[in-house]
Amino acid sequence: MEEDGDWGELATPMDACREYALNFGAENRERAWVLTDFDVWMPNPFYRGPPVPHPEEERYDDLDDLEPPHPDAVPRAAPEAVEDVPF
Secondary structure, eight states: OEEOGGGOEEOOHHHHHHHHHHHHHHHOTTOSEEEOTTSOEEEOTTOOSSOOOOTTSGGGGGOOOSOOOOTTOOOOOOOOOOOOOOO
16 A cells, blocks of 8 residues: 555555445345456455355356246347437
8 A cells, every 4th residue: 555644545446446345245245246346356255155156257157046037928029229319
C-alpha cells in the first residue's frame, strides 16, 4: 500500500476487490464467487457449501445444477427486428 500523508495507507485495486467480496458475500452467502466492479472473480469468504469451480474454468459450464425446462414450456419467438430506429 502507498502512503498518503494525512490519510495513511491507500487501498490498492485488489484491496477494493477483497472488500467488495466481503461486503457482497455477507449478504449473498449462497454464492461461491463474487464478480467485482473490476471484472475480477473473488471467492466469497462467507460461502459454506460444496466446492464450486472458478466461473471462468471450462468445467464450470458442465455443472448440472440447472433445472431442465418444463416439458410443456413453449419456446418464445425472437423479437422482430426494428427497421425504423429514430436516431
